[in-house]
Each structure stands twice: as C-alpha cells, then as structure tokens.
Amino acid sequence: MNDAGGKFETLAVTHGERGQRPAEGVEDVAxxxxxxxxxxxxxxxxxxxxxxxxxxxxxxxxxxxxxPTRNALEHRLAALCGGEHAFAFASGTAAIVTAISAAVEPGDHVVAFDDLYGGTKSMLSRFFEDRLGVAVTLVDARDTEEVAAAMRPETALIWMESPTNPLLRLCDIEAVAAVADEHGALLGVDNTFVGPYFQRPLELGADVVVHSTTKYLNGHSDSIGGALATNDEAFAEEVTFLQRVGMGNMLAPFDAYLTLRGLKTLPLRMEKHASNARAVAEFLSDHSAVSAVHYPGLDSHPQHGLAARQMSGYGGVLSAELATGLDGAARFVAELDHFPLAVSLGGVESLIEHPATMTHSPLSQSERDFLGITDSLLRISVGVEHESDLLSDLATGLDAL
Known part of the structure; x- marks a missing residue:
C-alpha cells in the first residue's frame, strides 16, 4: 500500500489523495x-x-x-506511520481489538504494560481472557527485564503503550522489540499519546502500531476513529480479513474525510502542542501548589533520557498532582476558563480531566492506588491557544487553592 516519497510534512498534506478522480477529466485537490x-x-x-x-x-x-475516501486515508496513514499497510476503523478501541485478534488465538499468552488505558485492560481481561481463553500477564514495562521474565513459550503478543495514560510512563520500544523477536512474538504499540510525528514505533522494531485517530491525527474533536499500521504481510492479511469480513469494522467515509483534512495540519499542530505543553509543565513544576508534574519533556521526568532517544518531541499531554485533595482539585478546575473539564485529548482546544472520577472511575480504590492515580491528579491536554492565556488561566485556578 505504501509507495510514499517525500518528507513527513509533505506526506501529511498530499499523500493518498492524488489520483482519486470522481470523474474523467476531474482532478479534485481534496x-x-x-x-x-x-x-x-x-x-x-x-x-x-x-x-x-x-x-x-x-x-x-x-x-x-x-x-475510495477511506482508501485515500489508509494510504496516508501508512506513509505517516512508516508502514506498508494501514487500516482505518470506527474507533481506537476497534483498532486495538482487531490488532490483538489478528495476533492471538485461544491458548496463547499476552504480556502487556500494567499501565494500559483502562478500556484496553478491560478488553484483555473480560474479552480475551474470560471469553477466548487467552492468558494475560501485566508487567511494569518501564523495566524491560520484567517483560522478558514474563515471556512464555505460548506468548504470541506483547502489547505496550508509550507514553501511558495518564502518568506518561514509557517503555523502551526498541528493547521490548528485541524481546519479542527473541521469543517469536509480535509487538504492538499504542502510539496515541504522541502520534507518528514525534514517535514511529515501526521504525523502532514494533510489528504493529495503533492510534486513536480521534486524538491528534484528526485533531479537532469532531470525529471518532482508529488506525492500525504494519509492515508484516501475514499480519496485514489477517487484519484485512477481520476488517472486511470477520468483524466488519471500518471508518465511515465522512470520518475518513475529516481525518484526511485534519492530517494536513498535523505537523504544525504538534509543534504548537508540544511547545505549549512544555511551557505549562515548567510553570506547574515551579508552583508551590503543585506537588508533581509528569511530562517526558522535563529533565525531572525519570525516563527523560529514554524519551529523548526514541521520540523527536514530547507531545501535548501532561499530568499534574496538586498539593491538595479532591475538594481542592474541584476548586481548581472550577476556576478555569480555557481548560474545559472533559475526557479525550489531542484536539486544538485545551482540556483538563480528573482521572479518579472520570476515565479511571471504574477501577477500585486499590487499583487506582497501585497505578498512582490520586484524587489530586489531573490530566491536561494542552491545545494550540496562546501560551500566555493558558498560563494565566492556570494561575487563576492555582490561586483558588
């Protein structure tokens, strides 16, 4: 599928659309x-x-x-992810379940990051373990040795996120890929939090990469979708069957169009997201009302060196722990004008989210404690607004504490 030529910025604007003629003699630019x-x-x-x-x-x-519209998008996604094949689905969750389904069968074993997105963890336990008989072992993948120690003869897949949600933890993708290769397993990486502009897992040795196109790839909070890219021919054939026949899950034409349009500005948006996020992270780190900031772009992040090695930028998402409790976090959020309280991320507008009562509320208190999700933790998706407006807004919220 991928016959791309050109730099990332050029591919993001034009690749996949040329040659999609609606009628003889008509050459649409879009x-x-x-x-x-x-x-x-x-x-x-x-x-x-x-x-x-x-x-x-x-x-x-x-x-x-x-x-035809989805086909154009899939060509562009393949080119931007550095893959030979790409597939567009109705959601990021659909992309993940298809990827895992294409890699495992009953009796197989999966090793996964213990800090995965909650929906993915539920999918692994309630669908693959309970219904399909696929064993799953969760490990702290920040330590590659823990991944290696969990491998079994029947391990067919290693499933990672890097960075993770919401604490921005990383795994060494290249090192984990070596573990997968040694054991004859596939490595899948959910790359949603930084996207292909800043990190390209296939080039680091992963076999499959997935994204929620809802986030940075679309970038405008008006479309839900998912994507999967790979260079593995046999895996791509299995995904083709699952997408077309086995599951019938694909991205609708209008959402494919919106994502194609969003991708045209992906490089521009990502640069602004990252510069704003770094400014917000540094501002919060220096404030006495904030007890911790989690952002791979900060020198204080325990895995900053790894981030600098495998990423060309650090994205627009960070999380911060306020030096207060649940009531204080609520007061802080209530004072903000430029950070609506909402789930999701990666849109041009800034958002703030309280994991303990929103995305991670289905988890028990002990599970949240294990993951480090406190009542004062907030996840911030930093948009492309003016930096000074965002910092002023956050200062107002902190003053309320």
Missing part, C-alpha cells in the same frame, strides 16, 4: 466524500474474491470492504 454504499461492476467475474479485492486498482464492490 478527495471527496464517497458516500455510496455499493458500486457497479463491469461484469461477472468467477475469480473475484472479497479478500483479494484491490481498491488501488479501482476494484470497489461495497463500502464495508473498501471505500
């Missing part, structure tokens, strides 16, 4: 939204197969199988 659910074919072909349908050759039959 690929149109192809809303048709079905397509006429020239004749009866006894050799046709749903699994070998080639949209790059103009073979379209039904939009669940392939759609």
């Amino acid at each position: 690929v149109p939204v192809h809303l048709s659910s079905t397509y006429a074919v020239p004749d009866i072909d006894p050799d046709a197969s749903l699994e070998t349908l080639d949209p790059d050759a103009g073979e379209f039959l039904y939009s669940r199988l392939s759609n």
Whole structure:
C-alpha cells in the first residue's frame, strides 16, 4: 500500500489523495466524500474474491470492504506511520481489538504494560481472557527485564503503550522489540499519546502500531476513529480479513474525510502542542501548589533520557498532582476558563480531566492506588491557544487553592 516519497510534512498534506478522480477529466485537490454504499461492476467475474479485492486498482464492490475516501486515508496513514499497510476503523478501541485478534488465538499468552488505558485492560481481561481463553500477564514495562521474565513459550503478543495514560510512563520500544523477536512474538504499540510525528514505533522494531485517530491525527474533536499500521504481510492479511469480513469494522467515509483534512495540519499542530505543553509543565513544576508534574519533556521526568532517544518531541499531554485533595482539585478546575473539564485529548482546544472520577472511575480504590492515580491528579491536554492565556488561566485556578 505504501509507495510514499517525500518528507513527513509533505506526506501529511498530499499523500493518498492524488489520483482519486470522481470523474474523467476531474482532478479534485481534496478527495471527496464517497458516500455510496455499493458500486457497479463491469461484469461477472468467477475469480473475484472479497479478500483479494484491490481498491488501488479501482476494484470497489461495497463500502464495508473498501471505500475510495477511506482508501485515500489508509494510504496516508501508512506513509505517516512508516508502514506498508494501514487500516482505518470506527474507533481506537476497534483498532486495538482487531490488532490483538489478528495476533492471538485461544491458548496463547499476552504480556502487556500494567499501565494500559483502562478500556484496553478491560478488553484483555473480560474479552480475551474470560471469553477466548487467552492468558494475560501485566508487567511494569518501564523495566524491560520484567517483560522478558514474563515471556512464555505460548506468548504470541506483547502489547505496550508509550507514553501511558495518564502518568506518561514509557517503555523502551526498541528493547521490548528485541524481546519479542527473541521469543517469536509480535509487538504492538499504542502510539496515541504522541502520534507518528514525534514517535514511529515501526521504525523502532514494533510489528504493529495503533492510534486513536480521534486524538491528534484528526485533531479537532469532531470525529471518532482508529488506525492500525504494519509492515508484516501475514499480519496485514489477517487484519484485512477481520476488517472486511470477520468483524466488519471500518471508518465511515465522512470520518475518513475529516481525518484526511485534519492530517494536513498535523505537523504544525504538534509543534504548537508540544511547545505549549512544555511551557505549562515548567510553570506547574515551579508552583508551590503543585506537588508533581509528569511530562517526558522535563529533565525531572525519570525516563527523560529514554524519551529523548526514541521520540523527536514530547507531545501535548501532561499530568499534574496538586498539593491538595479532591475538594481542592474541584476548586481548581472550577476556576478555569480555557481548560474545559472533559475526557479525550489531542484536539486544538485545551482540556483538563480528573482521572479518579472520570476515565479511571471504574477501577477500585486499590487499583487506582497501585497505578498512582490520586484524587489530586489531573490530566491536561494542552491545545494550540496562546501560551500566555493558558498560563494565566492556570494561575487563576492555582490561586483558588
């Protein structure tokens, strides 16, 4: 799929859209939204197969199988992730469940980061373990030796996030990839928190990378989607079957269009997200009302050296612990004008979220304590607004403490 040429910024703007002609002699600069659910074919072909349908050759039959707008997006995603193949799904969760399903079968074993997104942990335990008989071992993947020690002969997959949500912990992707290779397992990395502009796990040895396109890739908080990219041909064939037939989960044409549009400004947005996030992290680190700041771009982050080695930038998400309790955190949030209280991240607007009562509320108190999610912890998705406005707003909130 990926015949890309050019630098990241160029690929983000044009790749995948050229050549998507709606009619002879018409050359749209932006690929149109192809809303048709079905397509006429020239004749009866006894050799046709749903699994070998080639949209790059103009073979379209039904939009669940392939759609011109989605096909353009998948080409661009492959190019930006450094993969030969990419697939677009209806959500990030759909991308993850498809990736894991393509890698394991009953009786297999998965080693996963113990600090995974809560939805992914629930998926591994309630769906793969309880229903499909896939064993799962959670480890502190900040220590690669713990990953290696958890491996078994039946381990088929290592599943990582780096950085993690919400404490921005990292794993050494290259080192974990070496463990996977040694044991004949696949390595999957959820790269949502920084995206392909700042980190490219496939180039660090991962076999599959996933993103919630809802976040930075779309970047405007108006579309939900997911993506998966890989260079593994056999794995890509399995994902093709699962996307087209086995699960039938794909990104709708209009959401594909929105994500294509969002990707055009991804490099510009990521630079601003990162510069604003660093300013916010430094401001909070120096404030007496803040007890801790978690951001890989700070020298104080315990894995800053690793971040500098495997990332070209540190993204726009950080978390901070206030020197107060739950009531104080509520007072702080109530004073903010430029940081609405909301889940999700990666949009052009800044957001703030309270993990203990929002994203991680399904966890027990002991589970939250184990992960380090306190009542005073706040996750901040820093947008692209003016830096001084954001810092002034945060100062107002801190004054309320």
